Amino acid sequence: MSYVVGAGRCTRLRGRPDLHTSYAQELSLFDTPAKRAAMAVLLVAALLMPFLLTDEVLQLLALGCVAAIGAIGLGLVTGYAGQVSLGHAFFLAVGAYTAAAISGDPDGRVIGFGVTNILVWLPAAGLVAGLAGVLVAPLATRLRGLYLAIVTLGLVFIGQHVFSEWSALTGGAGVGRPAATLEFFGQPIAATGPLGTRDQKLYWLMLLLLLGFALAAANLARSKVGRAFTAIRDRDIAAGVIGVNLARYKTIAFAVSSAYAGCAGALLYTITGFFDPGSFSLLLSVQYIAMVLIGGAGTISGAIAGAFFITLLPRFTRELQAWVPFLSAQPNEVPNVFQVETILYGVLLVVFLIFEPRGLFGIWVRVRNYWKTWPFSY
Amino acid sequence: MGRNRPSAVEPRRVAAATVALLLCAALAACRGGDTETDASGVKTDVGVTAEPCPEAVDQNKGCIYLGIISDLTEGPFRALAVPITDAQKAFWKRVNTAGGIGDYEVDVTRWIRDNKYNPQTHNQVYQEMKPNVLALAQTLGSPTTAAILADMKASSVVAAPAAWTSAYAFEDVIVESGANYCLESMNALDYAREAHGVKSVLAVHLAGDYGDDAAAGAKLGAQSLGMTFSAVKTDTGADKQAGAIQAILSGRPDLVILTMGPADAAAIVGQAAARGFTGRFIGTSPTWNPALLQSAAAPALLARYEQTAPWDAWGADTPGHQALRQALGQVTPNDGYTAGWVWSYPMKAALTKAVADGDLTRAGLLAAVKSLTSVDYEGMLPAGAGNYAAGPSDGAVRVTAVYRPDRAAPTGVTQVRPLTVGPTAQAYALDRPCYEKL
């Protein structure tokens, strides 16, 4: 392997980043110097954010990081393998409850096993959610397109009923339970201390986890499995003809995606520390689908961008209040800022997808192509 | 704050990162509010400014900012939340006109946010307003408030709730008013036994500590009164009541206790009566809306429905009610207004006490709350209400009024029995949140 990479390096020509002389080179994650540099800069900037922003914004960004993990997972099954799933909220719930139960207080009101180490509950959440994905996969191998989407939607409704009823685990609808405890071998990971505030540490933790999950997903996407996914998405019958085992790879797609969702669910509520079964509704699934589509289906960076976009959008629309003086801040008058906030959320989704159906990634591609061919870009 | 939002970081701008590094040390030092002392010797920290409020009555006074987090657009309690919020704005405007709190006026208009009845959104808007407000004039909903409770306790943020769950009696940072759902249901049973001689009771309730709390109260009450008790859970949505109606028709209890939204209650009462149910219904406070008297269920409601409430309705004759009607002027009467108004009194009392103690910091306000032995509700609740120093059980307000639908009354209900404590609620020791006992 090292030989191939070395050989690639020998024959790389300056100023010709797209000239690949080996498969390994073509498949590498950051194949051009510009990508490597941009990635490094982005990473340094992201790591420095806690020194520049207020705690409240950091918390929102931490939320964005976790949402991005979930979105990457959905991106794998929907963007790469082409199986549209509206059931993501269900898998998020499975992960969240697994983690919360494992790390919960054994003497508390709800089920808890008192194992607070993140190294235990995070993988466990992924594993259990992944298993749930495997159980759902047989349906996915029989159904396609919108049928699959609505069946997975059914999963959300049935799951919500189960979680609301199973109050020994979930605390019951409208009551809820504490989320998983962020501890690492007895040490609280995110607590205000001399090294930084809780939100600063939360952000760093979630950023690092996002990095890990994103790299793993990118790696999967360029492997044999990832190529099988895209083959199924592009034409499943053709993929079957060339020897891709459809049932097997659809199952893998659902399992991996659900595992990602499980981990995201486990982490998501550690930020607020509390959640109730009502959170895992159709709306949550829709938000994740929107993240993937707005970011750009079939790309990892798109899913991340989409997750941040959707997480920050409500905050952004609330900020708009200050700029639109004729709107009333009185909730009894129509129209008021609160209505406009919600309407804007809907309208921005619509406008965005109409003007750039390929999502944020599509915008990036256009910008990049413009400058690549500059000054002959038209 | 919005200007600090990270935009897509332009690659190749290494310079920016370097500058950022240099800025780190300077900015990292700026975290956290510092305690200051104003001209008259009152200590302040977060959410209190020497500058006047945006809509100040007296430009020479400082400003105390209070946040409001409510369900203003698409959540299930919007129809109550909007009048609650309006009444609170009117309440604090009246306080400001009457001279404010010490050298300060109170602003509740700058930081109003919509939680969409979603715990995550609730937490986000709370985090957003937290560096700017001293306390919360309203935090609506139980699961939503639970999502910020840990943070409120850690940072000593006091809040007036917009809910009557019994769990709030156990939280120092929450200044609740009136009897909780649990005690209210007990009073309802005491009343129903005397007035209608009921022997069996069925609680139809929403999930969550709102519905569960009332159902638990009915259960505990039924146990001590020797009634047979059963409960059935239901969901929001007039189309989702078929199971509850069936349970009423097959169980045939003497009394059904309803805890849900108005449209759901109308569906249940109307259809159960239409299908031959002859027992009584009692709804707990948020179950009523005057518009139900125009619904198809109106005859059934008039014949067999009664309503309990933790305080007198809009049209009552106490100084507090009069001030409420005067402050709001020409609005369609709604008991959401009454609730928002009553809920504001303890916050006013706590702020006044904190200023008198010379400590208007968050910690000072919390200390003031803990030392409150009574709140002046201007007659809207009996004397002695608002004793937060006495602990959950001794400090609990236990009075409940009973109403029946009446087309002539301003909010569609007239009083059957004034604020009274029944023997069951009187004897009950509130040792932990009721809903845990359901």
Add this chain to the structure above:
Amino acid sequence: MTELAESLLRGLGTGSVYALLALGFVIIYKATRVISFAQPAFMLAGAVLVTYLAGPVGFWAAVPVAAVLTAGLALGVERVAVRPMVGRPAFVVAIITLGVDVAVRVVVNGFIGLDVRHVGDPWGLRTVTIPGTGIDLQQRHLAALLATAVLIVGLFAFFRYTRMGLAMRAAAYDQEAALAQGVSVGGVFALSWGLAGGLAAVAGTFAAAGASVDAALWLIALTALPVIILGGLDSLPGAVVGGLAVGTIQELTASYQQHAPWLGGNVSVISPYVLMLLVLLVRPYGLFGTREVERV
């Protein structure tokens, strides 16, 4: 026995509302291959319009006027938000309709105001007794069933006997071929949205008859999703049969759920989804859906 019969009749009554909603979904799907998640908003808008119009013009005039106005709203949405997306992936369009749904519902909620509103229907909660059996049937359910039957007959006649109906069938069968024959496919899209909007308004009215209109009414429209999958996404008879089946199953579950308390409260709410899953395990394209023909 009486109880079973009454449950069945109630189920058919609520089921006919689902059938109307599902017809809207299926008509849009057949024309544009997209599921419109904006239907709940149109249903709510229609019901709210009826609550405003019933006072001045009376219930019987209010319903058709509200249906026409809602159809107009749907046409507008189609023109602005959906038409530019022709040929785009179905899911991007579906998310767009979701965005529309959120925005429209907030506006409509503003018109609901703080009160519970009423459509002013003449039936209320009164019942009629079927002679000789002692079985009670609510008038509003009877009305919903009759109205649905009339609308279905009208729709089928429209598709069967009119030029535009023929055009819609042609476009549903093969868009390009229809275009080549001079069918205005854009017009077909618009008409399908308009029809779906009108049907949603009528469905909303009947869903609120005898009850009331509040912001939660839109949730009823979600039940139409399992209905269309159950019946088959592209089958109009499937939508009707599926709607009635789902309504019946829901009422039966509600009536007999007390015998299975371990299922938890209000299990009738999820019974449509369970029914859908069971049917799909046997028939992956629903009861009447067309099996997709695959070309490699």
